[in-house]
Amino acid sequence: MSIIIKQGLVVDPSQGLRAIKDVLIENGKIVRIADCIIPGTSQAINAKGLVVMPGLVDMHAHLREPGREDKETIETATMAALAGGITSVLAMPNTTPCIDSAQAAGLLQKRIQKSAKANVFVAGALTKNRKGHALTDIEGLCNKSVLAFTDDGSSVDDEKLLSSAFDICRKTGVLIVCHCEDTALSAGGTVNRGFISTSMGLRGISKESEYKRVERDINIAESAQARIHIAHVSCAESVDVIRQAKAKGVKVTAETCPHYLMLCEDDVRGFDTNKKMNPPLRSCDDRNSLKRAVIDGVIDIVSTDHAPHTENEKDIEFERAAFGVIGLETMLPVTLTALYGNDSTDLTKIAQICSTGPARILGLKKGTLSAGSDADVVIFDPEREWMVEKRGIVSKSKNSAFLGMRLKGKVIFTILNGAVAYQA
Amino acid sequence: MSRWGQKDLLGLEYLTGEQIEHILLTADSFKEVSTRGVKKVPALRGKTVVNLFYEPSTRTRISFEIAAKRLSADVINIETETSSIRKGETLIDTGLNIQALKADIIVVRHNASGAAAMLARRVDISVINAGDGWHEHPTQALLDIFTIRQRLGRIQGLNISIVGDIAHSRVARSNIWGLTKLGARVTVCAPKMLIPPGIEKMGVRITDKIDNAIQEADAINVLRMQFERDKTTAFPKQLEYFKNFAVTEERLKRAKKDIIVMHPGPINRGIEISSEVADGCRSVILEQVTNGIAVRMAVLFLAWQGRRGL
Ligand SMILES: [Zn+2]
Numbered sequence: 001m002s003i004i005i006k007q008g009l010v011v012d013p014s015q016g017l018r019a020i021k022d023v024l025i026e027n028g029k030i031v032r033i034a035d036c037i038i039p040g041t042s043q044a045i046n047a048k049g050l051v052v053m054p055g056l057v058d059m060h061a062h063l064r065e066p067g068r069e070d071k072e073t074i075e076t077a078t079m080a081a082l083a084g085g086i087t088s089v090l091a092m093p094n095t096t097p098c099i100d101s102a103q104a105a106g107l108l109q110k111r112i113q114k115s116a117k118a119n120v121f122v123a124g125a126l127t128k129n130r131k132g133h134a135l136t137d138i139e140g141l142c143n144k145s146v147l148a149f150t151d152d153g154s155s156v157d158d159e160k161l162l163s164s165a166f167d168i169c170r171k172t173g174v175l176i177v178c179h180c181e182d183t184a185l186s187a188g189g190t191v192n193r194g195f196i197s198t199s200m201g202l203r204g205i206s207k208e209s210e211y212k213r214v215e216r217d218i219n220i221a222e223s224a225q226a227r228i229h230i231a232h233v234s235c236a237e238s239v240d241v242i243r244q245a246k247a248k249g250v251k252v253t254a255e256t257c258p259h260y261l262m263l264c265e266d267d268v269r270g271f272d273t274n275k276k277m278n279p280p281l282r283s284c285d286d287r288n289s290l291k292r293a294v295i296d297g298v299i300d301i302v303s304t305d306h307a308p309h310t311e312n313e314k315d316i317e318f319e320r321a322a323f324g325v326i327g328l329e330t331m332l333p334v335t336l337t338a339l340y341g342n343d344s345t346d347l348t349k350i351a352q353i354c355s356t357g358p359a360r361i362l363g364l365k366k367g368t369l370s371a372g373s374d375a376d377v378v379i380f381d382p383e384r385e386w387m388v389e390k391r392g393i394v395s396k397s398k399n400s401a402f403l404g405m406r407l408k409g410k411v412i413f414t415i416l417n418g419a420v421a422y423q424a
Numbered sequence: 425m426s427r428w429g430q431k432d433l434l435g436l437e438y439l440t441g442e443q444i445e446h447i448l449l450t451a452d453s454f455k456e457v458s459t460r461g462v463k464k465v466p467a468l469r470g471k472t473v474v475n476l477f478y479e480p481s482t483r484t485r486i487s488f489e490i491a492a493k494r495l496s497a498d499v500i501n502i503e504t505e506t507s508s509i510r511k512g513e514t515l516i517d518t519g520l521n522i523q524a525l526k527a528d529i530i531v532v533r534h535n536a537s538g539a540a541a542m543l544a545r546r547v548d549i550s551v552i553n554a555g556d557g558w559h560e561h562p563t564q565a566l567l568d569i570f571t572i573r574q575r576l577g578r579i580q581g582l583n584i585s586i587v588g589d590i591a592h593s594r595v596a597r598s599n600i601w602g603l604t605k606l607g608a609r610v611t612v613c614a615p616k617m618l619i620p621p622g623i624e625k626m627g628v629r630i631t632d633k634i635d636n637a638i639q640e641a642d643a644i645n646v647l648r649m650q651f652e653r654d655k656t657t658a659f660p661k662q663l664e665y666f667k668n669f670a671v672t673e674e675r676l677k678r679a680k681k682d683i684i685v686m687h688p689g690p691i692n693r694g695i696e697i698s699s700e701v702a703d704g705c706r707s708v709i710l711e712q713v714t715n716g717i718a719v720r721m722a723v724l725f726l727a728w729q730g731r732r733g734l
Contacts, residue, residue: 195622199437201537201559201594204621271538316514317536319557 001418002026004039008047008379012054013352014368023052025375028418032371045420047379050412053351054367055087055376056332057358060152060177060231060255060303062324063089063120065111067096072308072396077328078117080306080395082422084329085378085411088119088359088366089306093130094153100125100136105144118416119376121362123148126165126176132156138168147362150177152231155213157183159220166224175362177229178217180238181279185209190319192280196265202319205280211237218245218252229361230254232305234279236289243298253361255303256290258327258334259401263287267401273314273321274399277307291338294353295345301357304331308397325401329394334402336382336409347382375418384410431731432544432551433723435560436601444602448570450722451715457494458717467725468497471528475501476518477554478534483689484554484564487713488531491720500527519543519551529727532556537594550727558592564688565598567719569606571712572643575684580607585637587613587669588647588696591620595647595688600626613637615660615669634669638679645686646671649696662695672698676706684708 005023010033012018022037023030058081064072074091081089091108093099099108105122112120124146128134130153138149149169155178156162169176186209191197193204214230218241221228230242233256245252259277264287268275275281293299307324314321327334335354339345355378359367366376388402414422428443436444457465473492475485485501492499502518515534522530529550532540537557544551555561573579584603590596590612603610604627611629612619619630631637638644651662660668671685685697685706693699701707 193621195625198591198620198622199597199626201557201597271541315516317534317542318538319536 002042003045003415003418003420004037004042005045005047005052005377005379008050008052009347010052010369011347011351012369013348013356014054015370017369018348023369023377025377025415025418028375030369030371030373030375033369045379045413049381050379051347051382053347053378053380054355054369055378055414055416056085056354057088057362057364057367058086058304058306058328058331059090059148059301059358059362061089061091061306061328062094062308063091064308065095066108071310073115074111074120075115075117076394076396077306077308078120080326080328081118082414082416083394083411085332085380085414086118086328087376087378087414087416088121088364089328090121090123090147090362092152093123093125093150098125098130099123099146100128100130102137102140102144105141105146109144117421119366121147121364123150123177125149126151126156127161130154132158132161135161135165135168138165138174139172142172142174148175148177148229150179150231152177152179155179155181155183159216162217163220163224166221166226166228170224170226175227175229176221177231179231180210180213180217182209182213185212190276190280191268192265192282194265194283196268200269200271205278207235207237207282210235210279211241214238215241218242218250221252222250227251227253232257232260232279232303233290233299234260235282235286239289239293239298243293246298253300254298255301256294256299257305258302258331258338259325260287260290261294261302261338262334263401271318273316273318274325274401274403276318276321276323277305277325277401278323294339295349300361301353302331302335303358304328308395309399310397314399325399326393326395326397330388330400330402330407332378332380332411333386333407333409337407340382340409375415377415378411379413379415380409380411382409384408386410428726429730431549431727432540433562433727434541434544434551434553436562436565436598436605437560439605441605441607444566444569444605447566447719447722447726448573450726451566451570451718454721454725455715455718457721458714463494464496465494466496468492468495468728471497471728472526473497473499473529473531473724474522474527475499476522476530476532477501477503478532479504479555481533481555484533487716488554488720491717492724494717495721495724497724515539515543516546519547523547523549528731529724550731552723552727555594557594558597559594560598561594562598563716563720563723564595565602566723567712567716568599568645568686568688569602570715570719571686571708572684574711574715575708576642576682579603582608582642583611583640584608585611585613585641585644586647587634587637587644587671589618589649590614590623590647591618592650593647599645600628604628611637611641613669615665634671634675635678638671638675638683640680641683642680643684643686644671646697648688648690649692666695670696670698671701673700673704676701686712689713
């Protein structure tokens, strides 16, 4: 089985490529990229006017399986991913049971093999039951091909414990992803602390609760000389902390999410629970700082923090509604809408932050179209506008922050392991 | 003339100065009804108003009930103890049921900010916010503003101080939106820990000195202190609060001659206000209660009109 993608704008930062080319795929691998390849018996996809990129890699998704299959399953999440041009996702471990043992990881791997429609990689919990009291068997889990460790959803309060986790991870070379939140400062809050929390009559979540923890976690990683990845950065102060750490040579990488690049606290004014997330949408200035940080590379990548919730958990009083929004299907369009065209961001940057970058951080042989690599490809129209509507959402839960909004950039084809896995 | 023209009253933040004026003018015309021998007009005859109270408030509930009855509406009261919320029914389900019973207006009091807005999005009938969390209490602010204007003849250019727990007060927020939209200069006065972040962006001045708040004021609105409310933050002690923030005769000696003193009730005598002041000649506290009826009649009537697109 072979496919030729004809005359698309091929963008691949991993080989410094940005040109109109043909791409030949055979037996699940990228074979050749050239000015013109004669189709022969291959299936030909006309990509004229479209962009051809390595399939996107989302290193922060909550798939909810096992435990909350009413919200999302490995199957529905990966179908949603493909619809968004995402070919690889890293599954967060805050499931029920949580992924804190070799047994749980093994069972999850089996489920993935059975029902995943895209590549799913596994992140393990850093502490048992994500309680922050005792470390999981990090080395043992690594042998179960767990790629990264995180208690995402909460931060590890115990500094000594986190420090020993970094020690182990330095030795094994595996990545720790930190959810940075000091709950002593954020407790009870539902929106950004400031004018918005005051005018809405809600308890606020201060920026300190995030950036002080970013600072602490980076310091601990630095002392252990280990790598650290900061999850879902939402404010300018955190960006400053990360910038300074990078300047000092600390091995830190960071992500923000598309919604922090596109929305801000003003969008929460109508008490729409689909705009309720943790960390919360911050000020307009924070949003602008995040955009700059992505452009100048202080923030390395974007990830979805895809967090599906049922209507029962969202269609209630704002203060009681669950935190989190879905994002797999809108990752690329929102990133394009927020960054491409308005700024100096080019498509190479988009490919870097959505695909090549996260693959590199995770040490995956993904995020590239180089000859011999897995043929995971997204083909999209960067200019086409579309409206996000509930009935069009593939994900099992519909809690998108972008319902009713027009986005620029539409995925047309997603190719997974050399076969068309999604077509608009 | 600019109308209010909306089915719901969710807060004064979402109204223009003109819309607020329109409500106040309508309240003016309803005020006289309460002085008649037969205190009733047929404006909402055959309509049903449901008071849906998830938080106890006898005062506000009775005021709405009387207002609805003076407009000849039928009134149903649903309070937490008797409602199905105890059985786990959601606010939206309760609202949809009330709508299915062909009620016309829901007056909702809830301890979650935004509850009224959420309900209004999901039902086609009118929703009046009778207080939601720390967010807004628009009819209280409207009756406060109505009372100030009745006493002082205008709002534009007046100095109005709001004293007390600003951080947790929906009355403060609604007053600030309403008064600033009508051109008043508003000062909020409280211990620093009770001033919420970013409130200056609502267009107010901030002080933690009660004498500063009194000095220039044409009206002072004293909020009820609820010491039992928040045990997590360092709240001032009651005596200490009285010493530093209570509105007393002694302090009012340095105020403008015709200053008026307001309070949304129920008052804590000897905590945020002295009895002398509460009962004194500057106090308009009972006028506020009376005006509450006219203002709520106006709001109920206009919401009904708004729903019909009039
Ligand atoms: Zn997180």
